[in-house]
Amino acid sequence: MYERVGHKQWERLELSKIRVFSHLASMASRKSAVLKNNEEEKQEEEEEEEVSDSPTEVKMSQIIMPCHCNHRQELCVGQLLKWIDITACLSAERHAMSPCVTASMDDINFEHTIRVGQVVSIKSKVNRAFNSSMEVGIQVSCEDLFSGHHWKVCHAYATFVTQRKETGERVLLKPIVPETQKEQLEYSLAAERRRVRMLHDDIIKDLLTHGCIQQGDSVEFSNAVAAEKTKVESVELVLPPHTNHQVNTFGGQIMAWMVNVATIAASRLCQTHPTLRTIDMFTFRGPSQIGDRLLLKAIVNNAFTDSIEVGVRAEAYQDLGTNRHINSAFMIFEVLDDHGKPCTLPRLQPEPLEGERRFQEAIARKKIRLDRKYIISRKQCEVPLSVPWNPRNQVYLSYNNVSTLKTLASRKKWRLSSEKDKVRLYSLEEKTMLSFRVDTEVDVPAHTAFSLLAELCNRPSWDTYYQKCDLIHQVDDDDFLYHVVTPSVHPKGIHQDFILLASKRRPCGSGDSYVIALRSVLLTSHPPTEGCNRGEVLCAGFIIQDTKNNMSYYNQASPEVLPYISSDIAGLSTSFYNIFSSCREYLTANRLHFQRHA
Numbered sequence: 001m002y003e004r005v006g007h008k009q010w011e012r013l014e015l016s017k018i019r020v021f022s023h024l025a026s027m028a029s030r031k032s033a034v035l036k037n038n039e040e041e042k043q044e045e046e047e048e049e050e051v052s053d054s055p056t057e058v059k060m061s062q063i064i065m066p067c068h069c070n071h072r073q074e075l076c077v078g079q080l081l082k083w084i085d086i087t088a089c090l091s092a093e094r095h096a097m098s099p100c101v102t103a104s105m106d107d108i109n110f111e112h113t114i115r116v117g118q119v120v121s122i123k124s125k126v127n128r129a130f131n132s133s134m135e136v137g138i139q140v141s142c143e144d145l146f147s148g149h150h151w152k153v154c155h156a157y158a159t160f161v162t163q164r165k166e167t168g169e170r171v172l173l174k175p176i177v178p179e180t181q182k183e184q185l186e187y188s189l190a191a192e193r194r195r196v197r198m199l200h201d202d203i204i205k206d207l208l209t210h211g212c213i214q215q216g217d218s219v220e221f222s223n224a225v226a227a228e229k230t231k232v233e234s235v236e237l238v239l240p241p242h243t244n245h246q247v248n249t250f251g252g253q254i255m256a257w258m259v260n261v262a263t264i265a266a267s268r269l270c271q272t273h274p275t276l277r278t279i280d281m282f283t284f285r286g287p288s289q290i291g292d293r294l295l296l297k298a299i300v301n302n303a304f305t306d307s308i309e310v311g312v313r314a315e316a317y318q319d320l321g322t323n324r325h326i327n328s329a330f331m332i333f334e335v336l337d338d339h340g341k342p343c344t345l346p347r348l349q350p351e352p353l354e355g356e357r358r359f360q361e362a363i364a365r366k367k368i369r370l371d372r373k374y375i376i377s378r379k380q381c382e383v384p385l386s387v388p389w390n391p392r393n394q395v396y397l398s399y400n401n402v403s404t405l406k407t408l409a410s411r412k413k414w415r416l417s418s419e420k421d422k423v424r425l426y427s428l429e430e431k432t433m434l435s436f437r438v439d440t441e442v443d444v445p446a447h448t449a450f451s452l453l454a455e456l457c458n459r460p461s462w463d464t465y466y467q468k469c470d471l472i473h474q475v476d477d478d479d480f481l482y483h484v485v486t487p488s489v490h491p492k493g494i495h496q497d498f499i500l501l502a503s504k505r506r507p508c509g510s511g512d513s514y515v516i517a518l519r520s521v522l523l524t525s526h527p528p529t530e531g532c533n534r535g536e537v538l539c540a541g542f543i544i545q546d547t548k549n550n551m552s553y554y555n556q557a558s559p560e561v562l563p564y565i566s567s568d569i570a571g572l573s574t575s576f577y578n579i580f581s582s583c584r585e586y587l588t589a590n591r592l593h594f595q596r597h598a
């Protein structure tokens, strides 16, 4: 924990960003022992690359021909989605050893376009099997054969469900056994992503129906294009070449048809060739077969300064009037100039009622997308700023909270700094971060230790550093917001306080641990208080292994506390030892009390 966001900075977050960046820069020059230059960082990344020989890994490479491209000689996204779906399905079926269907494809952000003559490589493997479903991770990269350059195009996660060929019954999948550290991390994070996936639709519905999202101003634009003009309706007859090896309509083909109508709708608005940037999750709600008619509908929902949201819906029917809703997606397009910069776009005049609703919902989705991009894509080494918490970004913040802690725990280069009475203190120096891990053995069952430690309001009873801890808000069964007061890390400083998001997770299956992840957030209802410095926790928390009597506590310190910490490592070791001895006593003493009340 460390002090940083002061009273005035609350009002001027942008200024504080600049200050923190410059502070980091000056720390960087002083703390050469902690910081690494770019070369060293690269080397470190290479060292961390592990050779995987996962039995479910499948690779596909394709040279891009003109027949795969649009009028700009760029690979059509629909074609790429077909290759992604096939590669991922092969991984899934290799694991399941029975036929699999695509249930969903998570949000995809295309970072680069791929041009004719270049080579696209797709790599997929099963990250985790649940019951009858499994998560497949997919990486797409591109290679220019003439310059030898390689670059990342996108990554995606797809969920496949397995069914018995003859009866269509669900099959219980054998578990994946992750081997490398990276595979273990992906395995563990897959459970958290599944949670986000399952909540995705409900969260969006909830936010839209309960009006948590402020409605946008209904500004009239003089050059607005009528939404009606962008409407596309197209029918496809599912023929044998459109089916997969199970003789159902091929998922990649459905996605390609959806991209096709969405592109027409976006082109009608901008009157040029738009580029598809992002797709919000595809959900395959039900199958379709040869002979089905697929009705594809698309319309521009809203046009922002430099992006367009198109909504697409796919319905299947044999006889008119018996339409089944089989898929929906939202796609975001941009128009790029000759330098690859987004152009300013015409605005949209929505149709009354339904069109107005879609227009407002697109504003809401854009906010959610931006939150998600900021929170999920934030790298651990980037300047840590508390993100404002709100119901809209809660699910991404808690994903980030858990994944940051699990990522920290999976780092390889922890160094043992001190050991006393089975309390081991490890440290890890990485780029601008210094992290600590305390490992200790506990003589209570893991679930009991988890339940006792998850009661954060009790922490002042065993941790002298926590002077006060109050629950502010219970977000759901697993996520809570707390206000914590601690003494200052400065010898003569004033108290610090923190607004913490605590994400508490029980194991989802074998190989998982109990997790209590903590990170700072900003809450408008709790601005910095008089007489306290508002501090920030980047990443902290407990990981308790289910099978061993081992508990690890992690805390990541930013450069700003390094001078205080590094000047007194011996004092720090003693503090950690005292706190975790006291923690063990607390767990043992409360074990019986807990069991009586459980």
Ligand SMILES: CCCC(=O)SCCNC(=O)CCNC(=O)[C@H](O)C(C)(C)COP(=O)(O)OP(=O)(O)OC[C@H]1O[C@@H](n2cnc3c(N)ncnc32)[C@H](O)[C@@H]1OP(=O)(O)O
Pocket (backbone or CB within 6 Å): 085, 086, 089, 100, 101, 102, 103, 104, 130, 131, 132, 133, 134, 159, 161, 197, 244, 245, 248, 249, 250, 251, 252, 283, 284, 285, 286, 287, 288
């Ligand atoms: C070569 C490429 C492969 C293809 O072309 S496949 C063709 C395109 N895909 C399709 O046609 C699939 C159409 N959808 C369906 O058949 C069904 O909706 C589907 C996916 C089987 C699920 O059926 P449900 O009756 O809803 O099944 P269920 O509720 O019992 O759940 C079974 C397991 O599936 C999971 N699931 C269902 N919908 C999901 C989603 N949207 N995203 C992620 N996971 C999802 C669900 O969690 C459950 O998992 P588990 O069994 O607990 O591991």
